[in-house]
Amino acid sequence: MPAKPKTIAPLVSIIIVNYNVRDFLHHALVSLQKAMKGIRGEIIVVDNASDDGSIEMVRRRFPKVQLIVSKVNLGFAKANNVGLKRARGKFLLLINPDTLVQEDTLRVMVNFFQENLDVGLAGCKVLNPDGTFQLACRRSFPRPWVAFSKMIGLSSLFPNSRLLGRYNLTYLSPDETYELDAVSGSFMMVRREAYEQVGGLDEEFFMYGEDLDWCYRIQQAGWKNYYVHSTQIIHYKGESTKRSNLDEIRTFYQAMHLFVQKHFSSSKLFAFLIRAAISVSSRLAMIKAFLRPLAVAAVDIALVDLAILLAELTWFGTMFRVPSYAYPMVYTVPSVIVVAGLYSAGVYTHRRMSVSRSMVSTVVSFIVISALVFFFKDYGFSRGVTIISGILSTVFLPGWRLLLRVLGRSSSEGRRSILGRRTLIVGTDKSAQELLRRLRSRVSDGYDVLGFIDVNRKRIGEDLAGLPIVGSTENIGKVIKDMKVSDVIFSTQTLLYADILAVIGRTHAQSVNFHLVPNTMEVIIGKGSVDSLDELPLVQITYNIEKATNRTLKRLFDICVSVVLLISIYPFLYLKKVSTGKIPSGFILRIPKVLAGNFSFVGPPGNSTATSGPNRHSALFLGKPGLTGLIQLQGSRVLEDQEKEQYNLYYAKNQSLALDVEILLKTMLRHRREV
Numbered sequence: 001m002p003a004k005p006k007t008i009a010p011l012v013s014i015i016i017v018n019y020n021v022r023d024f025l026h027h028a029l030v031s032l033q034k035a036m037k038g039i040r041g042e043i044i045v046v047d048n049a050s051d052d053g054s055i056e057m058v059r060r061r062f063p064k065v066q067l068i069v070s071k072v073n074l075g076f077a078k079a080n081n082v083g084l085k086r087a088r089g090k091f092l093l094l095i096n097p098d099t100l101v102q103e104d105t106l107r108v109m110v111n112f113f114q115e116n117l118d119v120g121l122a123g124c125k126v127l128n129p130d131g132t133f134q135l136a137c138r139r140s141f142p143r144p145w146v147a148f149s150k151m152i153g154l155s156s157l158f159p160n161s162r163l164l165g166r167y168n169l170t171y172l173s174p175d176e177t178y179e180l181d182a183v184s185g186s187f188m189m190v191r192r193e194a195y196e197q198v199g200g201l202d203e204e205f206f207m208y209g210e211d212l213d214w215c216y217r218i219q220q221a222g223w224k225n226y227y228v229h230s231t232q233i234i235h236y237k238g239e240s241t242k243r244s245n246l247d248e249i250r251t252f253y254q255a256m257h258l259f260v261q262k263h264f265s266s267s268k269l270f271a272f273l274i275r276a277a278i279s280v281s282s283r284l285a286m287i288k289a290f291l292r293p294l295a296v297a298a299v300d301i302a303l304v305d306l307a308i309l310l311a312e313l314t315w316f317g318t319m320f321r322v323p324s325y326a327y328p329m330v331y332t333v334p335s336v337i338v339v340a341g342l343y344s345a346g347v348y349t350h351r352r353m354s355v356s357r358s359m360v361s362t363v364v365s366f367i368v369i370s371a372l373v374f375f376f377k378d379y380g381f382s383r384g385v386t387i388i389s390g391i392l393s394t395v396f397l398p399g400w401r402l403l404l405r406v407l408g409r410s411s412s413e414g415r416r417s418i419l420g421r422r423t424l425i426v427g428t429d430k431s432a433q434e435l436l437r438r439l440r441s442r443v444s445d446g447y448d449v450l451g452f453i454d455v456n457r458k459r460i461g462e463d464l465a466g467l468p469i470v471g472s473t474e475n476i477g478k479v480i481k482d483m484k485v486s487d488v489i490f491s492t493q494t495l496l497y498a499d500i501l502a503v504i505g506r507t508h509a510q511s512v513n514f515h516l517v518p519n520t521m522e523v524i525i526g527k528g529s530v531d532s533l534d535e536l537p538l539v540q541i542t543y544n545i546e547k548a549t550n551r552t553l554k555r556l557f558d559i560c561v562s563v564v565l566l567i568s569i570y571p572f573l574y575l576k577k578v579s580t581g582k583i584p585s586g587f588i589l590r591i592p593k594v595l596a597g598n599f600s601f602v603g604p605p606g607n608s609t610a611t612s613g614p615n616r617h618s619a620l621f622l623g624k625p626g627l628t629g630l631i632q633l634q635g636s637r638v639l640e641d642q643e644k645e646q647y648n649l650y651y652a653k654n655q656s657l658a659l660d661v662e663i664l665l666k667t668m669l670r671h672r673r674e675v
Contacts, residue, residue, distance in 0.1 A: 012041035012106055013089030017079040018097045019047070022054040024236060025097040027518045029062050031497050032095075035106045042066060044086055045097075046079040076185070077201035077210040084200050092195055096186040098236040100516065102498040108231040109189050112177075120194030120223025121215060123183025125174060125232035127501065131508025134235055135168040137184040138227045141216055142167070169227075177229050181219065185211030186235045194223045232501055297339050297348055300397055304335040307392035311385045334369050338393065341365035355658040359398040366390030402658055421513070422484055426453040426473065426503070427491030433465045435491050435517055440643055450483055455495070466637050473499060477507045489515045543652040545623050553657050554600065554623065562595040587627050587667075600624040602660040604648055605631055622648055623655070628667040 014032060018025050025045070032043060044066045047055055058067050068082055080094055091113055093106075105124065113119055126137035140146050149155045150167040159170035169180060188211060198217045201210045215225050308330065312319045339348075341361040347354055370386055423439075425432050432452060439447050451470035454460065459469050471479035479485070488507075490500050504514050544550050570591055593599040603626025626632065630647040631639065639647075651659070 008040065010040050010042045010089040012036075012039060012091050012093060012110060013087030014041060014043045014093045014095060015080055015083035015087060016043070016045045016095055016097050017048060017076055017083070018045055018050060018054050019073065020050045020052045020054065021097050022050070022052045022057050023518070024099075025054055026057055026061065027492075027516060028095070028097050028099050028101075029058075029065065030492075030518055031099075031101045032106075033062075034103050034497065035101050037103075039106050039110065041089060041106070042087070044068065044083045046070065046074075046083045048073045048075075048079050075203070078203045080210075081200035081203065084195065090192050092190045092192060094185065094188045094190070095233075096235060099186055100234040100497060100501075102231055102233065102501055103496055104498060105231045105233060109228060112226070112228050112230075113189070113191060116224075116226070118224050119191065119226050120218045120221070121183070121188060121190045122226040122228050123187050123189070124228045124230075126184055126186060126235045127232055127505065127508075129234060129236055129504075129514055130512070131504035131506075131514065133174045134184070134237065135170065137187070137235075138169045138172070138174075138180050139182040139184075139212070140166045140169065141181045141212070175229050178227060179224050180227050181225060182212050182215035183225065183227060184235070186237070187233055188214070190214075190218070191223070194218050194221065197221050197223075232505075234501060234504070294348075297342075299400065300339055300342060301335040303396040303400065304338050304389075304393050305331050307389040307396055308334065308385070310392055311388035314388050315384045333372075334366075334389070337369055337372075338362055338365040338397070341368075342397075355398045355402050356656060358401055359394060362394045362397050363390070366393065398658075402661065421447055421487045423447040423449045423487040423489060424451060424453050424470070424476070424479065424483075424485050425449060425489050425491060426476070426500075427493075427495055428452050428454045428459065428464055428469060429491070429494045431493040431517075432491040435489065436465050436467065440646075447487065447489070450485065453479065453488075455499070473503050476503055477510065480507060480510050480512055485512060487513045487515060489517060491517050543621075544655040545652040546621055550655055551623075554602075554655070554660065555597075557657055557660065558594050558600050561601060562591050565591050566595065590627055594627065598624070600626050601628065602626045602663045603629050604651070605629065622652055628663060630663065633663070633666060 016025070016028065029043065029045075036043075043062075043064075045058055046068045047058075048070055049072050055067065055069055058065055066086065068086065070079065070082070074082065084092060091110060093109075095101075109122065109124060112122060123137055126134040128134050142150070146166045149164045154164045155167045155170065158164040159168075162171045165171040172178065198214075198221050202213050219225055309319050312321055338361075341364055342348060342358060345354075345357045345361040347358050347361060366386070366389075369390070370383070373383070373386055425435060427435075436449055439449060449467060451468045452464055453476050454469050454472050457472045457474065460471060462469050470483065476488070480488070488503075490503075492500065500516070565588070570588060590599055594601055600623055603623040606625040630651050631644055634647075
């Protein structure tokens with residue numbers, strides 16, 4: 001009988017430990033498959049009890065990937081060891097699921113190992129999502145002086161000093177290859193002989209520290225560790241930790257304690273000092289994390305105190321008329337009451353940028369303050385000051401939140417500003433055009449797409465799907481600067497990952513948010529966020545526009561604003577029309593119709609209709625026709641019926657006084673740009 005052919009062992013085994021980062025994992029696997037072309041290899045995914053559909057995604061879309069499913073979260077070290085035991089490759093790559101590799105990454109790293117036989121472990125250049133260099137990808141071991149300069153901040157103050165910048169080797173160029181102590185666990189390639197000599201990761205480290213420990217043991221075994229600059233990856237740092245209930249700070253410093261105890265316990269003095277420094281640093285880090293949300297409260301306190309000062313100036317004609325003994329109470333008690341009210345409404349926790357909640361809470365808080373002033377006569381200097389400061393606070397506190405939303409800079413997890421972030425799409429193929437269509441249909445995602453970027457200059461100036469091709473990947477930096485772009489989205493179906501990383505690297509100094517769209521067109525992956533692009537089915541729900549309260553507030557807003565405009569602006573524009581014959585803005589001329597109730601300032605076009613689904617028997621109420629609205633903001637762009645329905649449904653579902661103000665502001669800003 002003929003002998004069975006021997007199975008050729010893979011050259012590279014890639015081990016990925018995943019925990020609840022399905023979309024990042026999908027993109028990582030796509031980039032790895034491209035990087036494996038021409039290389040004999042295998043991919044092993046160890047899933048740490050994810051509940052976000054990661055397991056099903058891998059089974060459905062990557063059937064050739066070896067999937068190991070754990071019913072419990074084993075931790076990073078233990079899960080990697082499970083994958084290492086399954087691996088058969090000559091070179092073993094441990095890589096995080098929230099990474100993106102270039103097409104040449106595996107080839108460059110394998111060639112480096114084959115040319116340098118004394119190298120046991122190596123890492124490559126790692127970039128942050130904004131294109132900046134990730135310092136953790138090259139490190140020194142925390143020996144006494146290195147640890148001391150790091151802990152007290154000398155390494156940050158003097159990064160270019162060979163003496164003080166040794167922890168992250170900041171005195172060395174990131175564009176050179178050299179031997180070092182340790183690399184980041186986000187990307188570690190190890191020679192099999194080194195792994196078999198020292199064993200796998202130390203499972204006492206649940207997360208953090210295990211990479212440093214592995215590098216130390218491999219170096220102690222006589223191998224060299226290297227940083228290789230000639231290829232690079234992107235690392236979306238900390239995504240798995242965000243999706244767990246893990247105390248990241250405590251876990252990190254516990255890992256540092258364990259590392260010191262394991263490798264530096266022979267020097268009792270140093271071990272004591274470094275443990276003390278780690279303990280102090282961990283507590284300071286915890287305090288910083290606790291105090292960070294208080295920054296929002298500090299802004300509110302300052303604005304309440306400012307409102308009181310302005311109220312004094314308005315009522316008395318001068319400031320600081322209150323008796324000196326009362327100032328400590330006057331400038332602390334009202335702000336404390338307001339902050340307590342905002343906190344009880346969830347404004348400092350899960351609804352930090354809520355305009356409506358901050359407005360209602362401020363009103364209620366000043367009602368309480370007014371009652372206290374009535375009972376405590378020693379502080380009841382003027383009810384007028386109390387009323388005016390209450391009105392001003394009700395404007396200031398919701399106002400700065402609304403302003404952030406209008407500018408698109410809110411960190412809230414809720415709806416983004418409809419003003420939109422000025423965005424470019426890199427790519428001009430069908431997938432890029434499909435991306436534009438999906439972005440237009442999802443109003444809440446807040447991307448104001450300005451145009452396309454092509455791979456070369458040949459088609460610059462041409463129109464594509466109603467938008468111009470404004471530049472190429474060669475001059476994208478200038479386009480970003482000239483057009484004041486805040487976000488760049490890469491359509492990755494036809495672009496090389498190497499080209500994407502090159503663009504990010506060249507433009508990282510311009511403070512741009514970079515996003516990647518996998519070939520499934522389901523999500524947009526950005527720094528610390530994953531936005532869905534799926535066209536979700538609509539379900540029958542109660543829409544805000546149908547609520548009696550919203551309709552009443554909307555009508556009151558129309559009446560108040562139209563009265564103000566009719567008194568202040570309308571007469572001048574009307575007289576100008578009569579004297580010059582020039583017709584002013586149709587928006588202004590139709591204000592009387594708003595006051596009469598025939599129009600609203602914000603609403604659908606006069607001929608707009610929408611339904612909430614095939615099972616709805618009557619047309620969805622969209623309110624009165626609007627002088628402006630989401631559809632009107634699209635200008636001369638021709639909208640498909642489906643797009644119009646998306647805009648109408650979005651407005652009906654999310655209508656609020658704050659949204660109407662945002663749309664009005666955007667109308668004015670657009671009008672200014674056109675003028």
